[in-house]
Amino acid sequence: MHDPDCLFCKIAQGKIPSRKVHEDEDFFAFHDIRPAAPIHFLIVPKRHIPSMAQLTAEHAELMGRMVVLAPQLAQQEGCNPYPDGGFRTVVNTGTEGGQEVHHLHMHVMGGPRPWARG
Ligand code: AMP
Ligand code: ZN
Numbered sequence: 001m002h003d004p005d006c007l008f009c010k011i012a013q014g015k016i017p018s019r020k021v022h023e024d025e026d027f028f029a030f031h032d033i034r035p036a037a038p039i040h041f042l043i044v045p046k047r048h049i050p051s052m053a054q055l056t057a058e059h060a061e062l063m064g065r066m067v068v069l070a071p072q073l074a075q076q077e078g079c080n081p082y083p084d085g086g087f088r089t090v091v092n093t094g095t096e097g098g099q100e101v102h103h104l105h106m107h108v109m110g111g112p113r114p115w116a117r118g
Contacts, residue, residue, distance in 0.1 A: 001047050001048065002047070002048050003048045003103070006048055006101075006102070006103050007101055007103070008042075008044045008101055008103035008105060009048050009103060011028065011030060011044075012028035012044055012046045013046075018030035018031070019031040021041045021073055021076070021077060022043075022069070022073050022076070025046075026045060026046055026047075026062060026065065027043055027044065027045055027046060027065075027066060027069060028043075028044050028046055029041055029042065029043045029044070029069070029073055029108075030042060032107065035109075035116065036107075036109055036115060036116050036117040037088070037109035037110060037111050037115040037116065038110070038111025038112060038115070039074070039077050039078055039079055039087070039108075039109065039110045039111040040107065040108070040109045041073065041077060041107075041108050042105045042106065042107055042108070043066055043069055043070060043073065043105065043106045043108065044103060044104065044105045044106075045062060045066065045104060048103055049103070049104040050102045050103065050104065051093045051094060051097075051099060051102060051104055052091055052093045052104060053093055053094060054104075055104075066106060067089075067106075070087070070089055070106060070108050071087070073108060074087040074108055074110055077108075077110075078110075078111070079108075079110030079111065080110070080111075080112075085110065086110065087108055087109060087110035088107075088108070088109045088110065089106055089107065089108055089109075090106070090107040090109070091104070091105070091106050091107070092107075
């Protein structure tokens with residue numbers, strides 16, 4: 001369920017402070033410490049899943065709910081409405097995929113352009 005050495009497990013459990021965006025039974029969302037856009041937060045499942053590479057059919061419902069949460073939280077955090085506004089979602093997987101923290105997370109980025117990094 002949790003990995004005692006995992007940064008995002010500790011954040012999701014409140015053991016390491018973060019700027020919380022949302023919490024429910026299954027998910028925790030918090031602002032990225034190094035934002036790449038005016039609005040940049042991360043959604044993590046509370047249970048420790050290292051990356052998308054470990055997903056199986058049993059995760060389908062959980063991941064579906066994570067995707068549905070993204071637009072709700074984007075709106076809550078002030079992303080402008082689609083289609084002129086919108087947001088970017090990114091899930092990095094593995095070293096070559098650019099993943100630095102090995103606890104599955106979805107980046108949600110939005111706000112007026114230009115952004116800090118692309
Ligand atoms: P990734 O490269 O997809 O694994 O993304 C990891 C993200 O976690 C990066 O954008 C970091 O800025 C962010 N990050 C690392 N440590 C923290 C922290 N303590 N609180 C919030 N975000 C963090
Ligand atoms: Zn974890």
